[in-house]
Amino acid sequence: MKFDVAIVGAGPAGLAAAYRLASSGFKVVVLERGREPGAKELYGGRIYAYWLDKYLPEFRKDAPVDRWVRKERVSFLTEDKALTVELAITQKEKTSFVVPLVSFVSWLSKLVQGAGAKIVTEVTVDALVKDEKGKITGVRSGSDVLQAEYVIDAEGVNRLLLERAGIVKKLEPELVAVGVKEVLKFENKKVLEERLGLDEDEGLAWALAGYPTEYLPGGGFIYTYKDSLALGVVVYLKNWEKLKTPVYDLIEKFRLHPYIAPLVKGATLQEYGGHMTPVAGINMSPPRYYYDGLLIVGDAAGFLLHTGVLIRGVDFAIASGVLAAEAIKEARSPSAEDLAIYEKKLRESFVLQQLEKFRSADRLLGDESLFRDLTLLSTEAAYRYFNIDHNQRTMFEAVREASKKTRVSVLKTMINMIRMLRSL
């Protein structure tokens, strides 16, 4: 059986492409190695709505939403101190929501099937199939070959297929981080709400720097699902040598930190996992996003925006999937020449514009001193300012004392802060 389009991966990117194409009458198949869509996927917890309204407006009607985020928190955390900034929105605003990725993906796959595309699960694609001219003509799983006019690669960050096809080199540690995550379930969702100061169905997104990753680039995160918490740490692979604690223990140290432990007391562990995430954004993109017969979308293409505090992969994945579908709809043939329209669409959209803008975020975020210095200096300075003894300090004195105690240079920190303001 020959399909118009074969899509590898039932993640947000692949499913968004499948939905658009099937809705326009294309014969589409999605191949997914997991038991069900989402079975192999893990993320932090939050999806941004702004661009979804443009690329997948259906989500407003009936996509699962655990909580709309109305509180954003950022903390600098040390062994014994935490400095937290919170932004709270009091209107019932709906700009980003928390939900398990598996629930969202499962909703998306129903949409896809409703539009007439086929999703085949439990199929691991081993390779992209090329003809003698190098054009991608299908995919191979074991000894089975499936032919398709167009192939969309939505295999995610691990991109074995692109590597095997000679399109990208093996991932380098500089390009990725590993996220380790626990889902902690509460008997009663009121307990979770009371502890975090949330109204019913109100959500919290929280990023924590410093202690969670032993002051190395990356950090901790907490998101509030309906009656559970998503809690995790993200560690840049390139820093492994400086890590004193293995990542599987790092996350428990974070959960048991005296600032976090009271929040998760009594919760039971529902799931534990890990996943890589691109940290280099388009610095890890393949040389091109389109080839004869092939389009590359989502994480596999490096379409993820990461600023340390915010991480946006799902909305970029969906947008790129939709744009790939539009490109196929407009292309007269699967030649690279005709598919170049995909890149044009990416450039005209927020996807490449935003990623270009944050291109240098990666270098800054990988700077070790940034996380260490800022965390140590700011928590210590705040402590000295608020902790009154024989002497009440001015802010300046508090910072100066903190600098002495932590041996972090104020000037260097200020320069780093300016760099941050400019590129994050």
Place this chain on the structure above:
Amino acid sequence: MSLKYFTIEERLNANAWDVDIHRPHIKIKDPDKCRTCEKKPCTYMCPAKCYVQQGDYIVLSTEACVECGTCRVVCPHGAIEWNYPRSGMGIWYRFT
């Protein structure tokens, strides 16, 4: 405040799996490289503690692997042969 530390085994037990006992999907193709690998990053960076050092060597058990791919990227000696488990098998996330 004293909360219980969940051992990695306890944490992995919370997960659902379909383990392919017939074919481990990851192999150390060159154990000699592990012997001379000074810091053994796989033992630090694998979230599922699949790599355990025993003397100079590494014992790899793939049953609890969460298929993140980290070991393959972080291994400085290219000693790992890495693939996905056979179709449908391996980790099965339900709540993440």
